[in-house]
Amino acid sequence: MIHRLKPAQHEVLRRFRLGQNVFALLPTGYGKSLCYQWPALRWGWRVVVVSPLVALMEDQVRGLAPSKALRLHSGMTSREECETLERVDRDDWRILFVSPERLLDWERKGFWWNRRVPDLLALDEFHCVSEWRGFRPAYRALGDAVTGMAARGACVGAFTATMPVARAQRIFQDWGLHVGVMDLPLGRENLGTWLAPCEHEAERWLSLVGLLGRVRGGRGALVYCSSRAATEDLARSLTSMGFSVGAFHAGLPADLRMARLRGFLGGHIRVMVATSAFGMGLDRSDVDLVVHWGLPWSVEGLWQEAGRAGRGNQEAHHVVLWCRSDLMRFRNETVQEPGFELVDLLLRSDCRKSALTAHFGVGPSECGGCDVCWSGHGRLPEALHPLEKIVGRTAWWLSDEAAPRDWMGNFLKNS
Numbered sequence: 001m002i003h004r005l006k007p008a009q010h011e012v013l014r015r016f017r018l019g020q021n022v023f024a025l026l027p028t029g030y031g032k033s034l035c036y037q038w039p040a041l042r043w044g045w046r047v048v049v050v051s052p053l054v055a056l057m058e059d060q061v062r063g064l065a066p067s068k069a070l071r072l073h074s075g076m077t078s079r080e081e082c083e084t085l086e087r088v089d090r091d092d093w094r095i096l097f098v099s100p101e102r103l104l105d106w107e108r109k110g111f112w113w114n115r116r117v118p119d120l121l122a123l124d125e126f127h128c129v130s131e132w133r134g135f136r137p138a139y140r141a142l143g144d145a146v147t148g149m150a151a152r153g154a155c156v157g158a159f160t161a162t163m164p165v166a167r168a169q170r171i172f173q174d175w176g177l178h179v180g181v182m183d184l185p186l187g188r189e190n191l192g193t194w195l196a197p198c199e200h201e202a203e204r205w206l207s208l209v210g211l212l213g214r215v216r217g218g219r220g221a222l223v224y225c226s227s228r229a230a231t232e233d234l235a236r237s238l239t240s241m242g243f244s245v246g247a248f249h250a251g252l253p254a255d256l257r258m259a260r261l262r263g264f265l266g267g268h269i270r271v272m273v274a275t276s277a278f279g280m281g282l283d284r285s286d287v288d289l290v291v292h293w294g295l296p297w298s299v300e301g302l303w304q305e306a307g308r309a310g311r312g313n314q315e316a317h318h319v320v321l322w323c324r325s326d327l328m329r330f331r332n333e334t335v336q337e338p339g340f341e342l343v344d345l346l347l348r349s350d351c352r353k354s355a356l357t358a359h360f361g362v363g364p365s366e367c368g369g370c371d372v373c374w375s376g377h378g379r380l381p382e383a384l385h386p387l388e389k390i391v392g393r394t395a396w397w398l399s400d401e402a403a404p405r406d407w408m409g410n411f412l413k414n415s
Contacts, residue, residue, distance in 0.1 A: 001150065005034070005038070006030065006031060006346075008024070008070065008182055008184055008295065009032070009034055009035050009038070009184055012024050012035045012157070012182050013035065013038055013163065013389055015038065015180055015182070016039060016120060016155050016157065018176060019182050019237075020153075020155065021150070021155060021156040021157070021158075021172070021177055021178060021179045021180065022156075022157050022158070022179065022180050022181075022182055023126070023157075023158045023165070023168045023169070023172065023180070023181050023182070023183075023369065024157065024158065024159050024160075024182045024183075025160060025161065025163065025165060025168070025181070025182070025184070025360065026159070026161060026182070026183075026184055026185055027064075027102040027161055027184060027185075027187035027188055027307075028188065028304075028308075028311070029188075029311045030160045030161075030184070030187070031158040032124075032161070033060060033124070033159075033161075035097075035122075035157065035159065035182060036049060036120060036122035036124075036157055036159070037064070037095065038410070039119065039120055040062075040068065040095045041068060041094065041095075041302060044094070044095065045094070045118075045119035045248050046091075046093065046096075046116060046117075046118045046119050046120075046369060047094065047095045047096070047118060047119065047120045047122055048095075048096050048098060048103070048118045048120070048121050048122070048149075048154075049095060049096065049097045049120075049122045049124055049408065050098060050099070050100050050121070050124060050142075051097050051098070051099065051124050052099070052100070052123065052124075052125050052128045052132065052280065053073070053137075053260055053277070053280055053397075054075050054153075054254070055258065056124075056125070056280055057071045057073055057097040058071070058150060058258075059283070059308070066311060068093070068094040068095065069093075069095045069096075069097070070084050070087060070093050070095070070096045070097070071084070071086075071096070071097040071098070072084055072096070072097070072098050072099075073097075073098075073099060073102075073156040074231070075254055076397070080081070082259045088115065089115065089158075091115075091161065092117050093247070094180075094266060096118075096154070096188045097324065098156060099136040099138070100128075100136065100139055100142050101136075101138040102143060102144075103138075103142070103145045104138045104141055104144065104145045106145070107144055107145035107148045107149070107241050108144075108365025112149070116369070117149065117152045117153055117154060118149065118154050119153075119154060119155065120154060120155045120156075120157060121146065121149050121150070121155070121156050121157070122158075123142075123146070123156065123157065123158040124188045125159070125160060125280055126160040126163055126168065126351040127160045127162045127163040127300050127304065128157040128160055129142060129158075129171060130163060130167060130171070130300075130301060131237070131297075131298060131301065131358060136243070139340055141216050141271070143174065143229045143393060144176040146175055146177070147177065148325075150177055151317075151329075156177065156179070158171055158172075158179070161303070161304065161307055162301075162303045162307075162360075162370050163300060163360075164300075164359060164361050165181055165183055165359050165360065165361040165362065165396055166361055168181075169181070169273050169364040170412075171178030173370070173414070174415045176375060181404065183361075183362045183363075184361075184362065185350060185363040185364060186303075186353065186357055186360065186362060186364050186365045187359075187365055188310065188365070188368060189365065189366045189367075189368045190310045190314065190315055190316060190368055191244070191306065191309055191310045191316050191317070191318060191368045191372045192315075192316070192317045192318065192368045192369030192370060192381070192384075193297065193305075193306065193317075193318050193352040193368070193369075193371075194318065194319045194320070194352075194370060194371045194387060194391055195322070195345075195346060195352065195370075195371050195382065195390055196319055196320060196321050196322070196371065196387050196390045197322060197323070197390065197393055198321055198322065198323045198390060199323070200318055201323065201325070202358040204321045204322075204323055205237075207335075207386050207387060207390060208223070208238075208321060208387075209238075209361055210385075210387075211289060211291060211363065211383070211384070211386055212238070212289070212291075212321060213386075214382065214383050214386070215224060215270070215271075215288055215289055215383070217285075217288070218267060218270070218288045218291060219270070219288050220264065220267070220270060220272075220284055220286055220287040220288070221270065221271045221272075221287065221288065221289040221290070221291070222271075222272050222274065222278075222279060222289070222290045222291070222304050222308050223238075223271060223272070223274070223290075223291045223292075223293055224271045224274060224275070224276065224290070224291070224292050224293065225273060225274070225275060225294065226275070226293075226294050226295075226296070226297070227275070228249040228250070228251045230293065231248070231249050231273050231274060231275055232247050233272055234247075234273050234274040234293060238271060240272065243270065243271050244268075244269055244270040245269065245270070245271045245272075245273060246262075246263060246271070246272050246273070247271040247272075247274070248258040248260050248261070248264075248272055248273070248274040248275070248278040249276065249277055250273040250275065250277040260272070260385050261278075262358065264284065265282075265284055267286075273293075276296070276301055276304075276380035277304065278296075279308045280304070282308050283311060284311070285311050285312030286306075286312055286314075287308050287311065288310070288314065288315075288316050288317070288383065289308070289309060289310045289316065289317055289318075290306050290308050290309040290317075290318045290319070290323060291318075291319045291320075291384065292305065292306060292318075292319070292320040292321065293318065293321055294321070294322055294323075294326045295322050295327075295342060295348065296320075296342065297325045297342070298341065298342055299341050299342050299345055299356070299359050301357060302342065302345075304325055306318035307369065315381070315383075316346070317369070317381065317383055317384060318333060319384070319387065322346075323353045326405075331398065341359065343415055346358070348372070349372065350372065351367045351370055351372055352370035352371070352372055352373075353365055353367040353368065353370060355366070355368070369381065369390045374391065378386070407409060
């Protein structure tokens, strides 16, 4: 269904009409997908959308008319794939969702040489080009396919809520393409961000149980873990406490992942414990709480996953429950800049939203509530009462007495 356009969507479309490439950094829930659906459904353009996850492709195709939208991915049967390719050969399509691996393979085989070249190449969840290049080689080589299609006349649109503007510009510069930027403030004034330093694992566990216990009946919560094993272990522990819980990670069979996704979207699963494989593009409006069980790998990952909460514009909260043991993991496993950028976020003494705004290089946004701004003054929101003692430590943690900058800096640099 086509909705009325918002100002930033209108500006992105205006630039596409002029034949320009666009990087669009728009808040979660703003409607990035409409920026590439509109040209196909209203202008008759052919649009190829590069999507990182099968579940994300399926979710978007379900929301569009079958006569207009196609997808190609590894979960399809040979017959389904052949039927889709036949429609592409007949030019009987408007939007085609593919993986980066498929797009790169087509470029190398000259797939578009005797077919109608798409008018627009949309790179959805563009932050994956930077964050997933380590384990998805196609993202490292994606520039070959992008520049090839741009040379044949396709506009390029890159969409995300979680990539610094400067980083996106560097990627396009490396590809030899000029790109215009359409960015908005982070927004999400309804979403609070609370970094809670726990003294030990027992305190972290009790805090999580307390937070989940205050999620109103029938509404959703997400808990993100850094590994598949931690996801399974934590889901079992929460199930034993009586919570309705599902575990989700890339190591599960595809049919089980899909069943659990549908269970969560349908409200049958209240709490999903997951790795970063879950949640991209997730549109469940009644998620009131997102918890990071430990530190995520990057600031971009933190904000991407936090953005699953409050999509219905209700008051919602994002909580990072972290211990010093998480820093050991960073020292042993994190060798890239994004991990250290996240540690720096912990050490900032200004508003968390201001720190995020500075990281992404966008305009200011109002704070929806954070541990730094609160700093022991007034009452915490009812949903966060289990954190009152922990969040109150923020002021001390950032003080000269704690000297976290010296301690954490030395800890991370020395093996």
